[in-house]
Amino acid sequence: MSLTYDDVVAKYEPVLGLEVHVELNTNSKMFCGCSTIFGAEPNTQTCPVCLALPGALPTVNEKAIESTIKIGLALNCSIAPFSRFARKNYFYPDMPKNFQISQYDEPICVNGYVDVEIETDEGTKQFRVEVERVHMEEDTGKSLHVGGATGRIHGADYSLLDYNRAGIPLVEIVTKIVPGTGKYAPEVAKAYVSELRDILRGLGVSDVKMEQGSLRCDANVSLRLIGSDVLGTRSETKNVNSLRSVERAVRGEMIRHAELLNEGERVVQETRHFQEDTGLTRSGRSKEQAEDYRYFPEPDLVPVAPDAAWVEELRAGIPERPSLHRKRLQEAWNVPAKEMEAMINADVLGIVEATVALGADPTKARSWWLGEISRLANERDTAIADLSITPTDVAAIVALVEKGELTDKLARQVVEGVIAGEGTPAEVVSKRGIKVVNDDGALMAAIEKVCAEQAETAEKVRNGHLPAAGALIGAVMKETKGQADAARVRELLLGHLGQ
Amino acid sequence: MRYGLRVGDVDGASAESVMNLTREVGFGKEVKRRIILGTYALSSGYYDAYYGSAQKVRTLITQDFTNAFTKADVLVSPTCPTTAFKIGEKANDPLAMYLNDIATIPVNMAGIGGMSLPSGLADEDGLPVGFQIMSPVMKDERMYSVGAALEAALLSKWGAPLLDKAPIMGGAK
Numbered sequence A: 001m002s003l004t005y006d007d008v009v010a011k012y013e014p015v016l017g018l019e020v021h022v023e024l025n026t027n028s029k030m031f032c033g034c035s036t037i038f039g040a041e042p043n044t045q046t047c048p049v050c051l052a053l054p055g056a057l058p059t060v061n062e063k064a065i066e067s068t069i070k071i072g073l074a075l076n077c078s079i080a081p082f083s084r085f086a087r088k089n090y091f092y093p094d095m096p097k098n099f100q101i102s103q104y105d106e107p108i109c110v111n112g113y114v115d116v117e118i119e120t121d122e123g124t125k126q127f128r129v130e131v132e133r134v135h136m137e138e139d140t141g142k143s144l145h146v147g148g149a150t151g152r153i154h155g156a157d158y159s160l161l162d163y164n165r166a167g168i169p170l171v172e173i174v175t176k177i178v179p180g181t182g183k184y185a186p187e188v189a190k191a192y193v194s195e196l197r198d199i200l201r202g203l204g205v206s207d208v209k210m211e212q213g214s215l216r217c218d219a220n221v222s223l224r225l226i227g228s229d230v231l232g233t234r235s236e237t238k239n240v241n242s243l244r245s246v247e248r249a250v251r252g253e254m255i256r257h258a259e260l261l262n263e264g265e266r267v268v269q270e271t272r273h274f275q276e277d278t279g280l281t282r283s284g285r286s287k288e289q290a291e292d293y294r295y296f297p298e299p300d301l302v303p304v305a306p307d308a309a310w311v312e313e314l315r316a317g318i319p320e321r322p323s324l325h326r327k328r329l330q331e332a333w334n335v336p337a338k339e340m341e342a343m344i345n346a347d348v349l350g351i352v353e354a355t356v357a358l359g360a361d362p363t364k365a366r367s368w369w370l371g372e373i374s375r376l377a378n379e380r381d382t383a384i385a386d387l388s389i390t391p392t393d394v395a396a397i398v399a400l401v402e403k404g405e406l407t408d409k410l411a412r413q414v415v416e417g418v419i420a421g422e423g424t425p426a427e428v429v430s431k432r433g434i435k436v437v438n439d440d441g442a443l444m445a446a447i448e449k450v451c452a453e454q455a456e457t458a459e460k461v462r463n464g465h466l467p468a469a470g471a472l473i474g475a476v477m478k479e480t481k482g483q484a485d486a487a488r489v490r491e492l493l494l495g496h497l498g499q
Numbered sequence B: 001m002r003y004g005l006r007v008g009d010v011d012g013a014s015a016e017s018v019m020n021l022t023r024e025v026g027f028g029k030e031v032k033r034r035i036i037l038g039t040y041a042l043s044s045g046y047y048d049a050y051y052g053s054a055q056k057v058r059t060l061i062t063q064d065f066t067n068a069f070t071k072a073d074v075l076v077s078p079t080c081p082t083t084a085f086k087i088g089e090k091a092n093d094p095l096a097m098y099l100n101d102i103a104t105i106p107v108n109m110a111g112i113g114g115m116s117l118p119s120g121l122a123d124e125d126g127l128p129v130g131f132q133i134m135s136p137v138m139k140d141e142r143m144y145s146v147g148a149a150l151e152a153a154l155l156s157k158w159g160a161p162l163l164d165k166a167p168i169m170g171g172a173k
Helices: A005-011 A062-074 A182-203 A243-262 A308-316 A322-333 A337-345 A349-357 A362-379 A391-402 A408-419 A425-432 A440-453 A455-462 A466-479 A486-496 B015-026 B029-042 B048-068 B094-099 B105-110 B140-158
Strands: A012-023 A086-089 A099-102 A109-120 A123-138 A142-146 A158-162 A169-175 A215-225 A235-240 A270-274 A281-286 B075-078 B113-121 B128-135
Touching: A005 A012, A005 A182, A005 A243, A012 A182, A012 A243, A062 A109, A062 A123, A062 A169, A062 A182, A062 A308, A099 A123, A109 A182, A123 A182, A182 A215, A182 A243, A182 A322, A215 A243, A235 A243, A235 A281, A243 A270, A243 A281, A322 A337, A322 A349, A322 A362, A337 A349, A337 A362, A349 A362, A349 A391, A362 A391, A362 A408, A391 A408, A391 A425, A408 A425, A440 A455, A440 A466, A440 A486, A455 A466, A466 A486, B029 B048, B029 B094, B048 B105, B113 B140, B128 B140
Parallel strands: A235 A270
Antiparallel strands: A012 A169, A012 A215, A086 A099, A109 A123, A123 A169, A142 A158, A215 A235, A270 A281, B075 B128, B113 B128
């Protein structure tokens, strides 16, 4: 029996819980000096500590603690004056120590929240997602099990292990259960991860690339009958590698749970793996026999007791929340939400903001970065940020157009020149000899020439058929090598033809 | 198993089986006993009753030492309750073996400094006896000063290191 989503939410209330793992972008690993650069040859970024050779001792990465505190502060958490690392014991080859250094009952940040907004049938609505804890740990190595039907370690012919990732600083952000989202649970989940990603990017503490695994989300979902306060059994879905997948995974699990419950079956408490192609989850390992990690305080590390003054210093440096910042910009610039979205997606918001700060009109700045410059970046198959044009250049170009020293068309040539490395806008203008033909006499000469060449068209305009003027204006612009102001040409042309 | 013993590593043997066999053969009874005890004490359901309670008891032990050090600069005790017993003599009585550590374990529990000095030969069997000196946390230098003074006094009393007077091991009397 297949249920529709509407059937599910008419009967059940979803209860969400989200665990997000974030790889920090520190230069070295959490407990040793190894490099953290992504994509290196396997096992080239390892040392006795992250390979767990006998006698090796860990040392905490101060920068990682700083980043974690910043994350906690940005998520409105309390920073614990005293916190400890703990050993999480499990036996699997991706952790050569046979335990992961993590935090257990004394995490560094607790009790925060993130407010997210989503569009509902009743308009924009805000949901508060409470954060239970933010703690530090180390990432595991990567394993690839070759041979065997399942791709798992059991039944594999052999396994390949890459410990470059083992020991990379990882921060886990765990929400409390999020009740009361009703049918909007999938959207709330997506909005939360999206907001979190923006906040982390704003802090500059992680690359937050879901597709590369530097931000990973596990979605816990359970259902309960509407009106009931008894929580249902939850499943935990891993391998959710995009924002869209977060939404799909939650929706898919809600439907799967409801189908089981309606059939009188039991939801099994287990880890499931999201499959990008089908949008469904498949069963991973069961958590029925509760995993027992036998946590205990890590004896090789001293407790983390951040100085209150240091925490306050970090708090002072937390940037405005990206979503609020955007809202403020959107109001100040008076741009529609869609345009804001376009700028965010093209990753030009910051650069547009910088251009506006240099005096450019917001609409003009936006249109340059999002239009012509984006197009040139695409053409060159490069990121806008890697082009050699700066907000200062664009602001200068906008100013030249405003002063009438450049037409839009000429300005495009200047942009191209700057990107080609010919110098500042002023240098490009002088080197290329670009200038607006302001001399009405020269324009009139061109107009007369064009009207003579295209007498038939000119006659149409003379007789009041104004749309025909476009072709003549185009020809005049061509005649003046694009250096004329099209508006002035139109004015003169129409005057010349008695209109 | 890169270091030392490796058992059962034949074609088709799983990693798990090689590990099982190696540990089965390689670990002695006492090691296995401690692994099982430790695992049990940390298991969910037993954690609070054993590990959790033990942590609280440890705090009490620490406080006890702190109090004692308000009255004395260092504490002293025998290092062990008995002189050395023969190898294997108490292999079937682990509790009796554990008792042998009774005087030194509190130092580890409390996180303070402790050292053992040879202090003489027992009247009963002529075997060496250790003398323990304990000092407050971060006061190791006090422990070394007392130890050095005691060592100097004993040496001058004996006229030679204690080792010279100890019975020869290996059956010879």
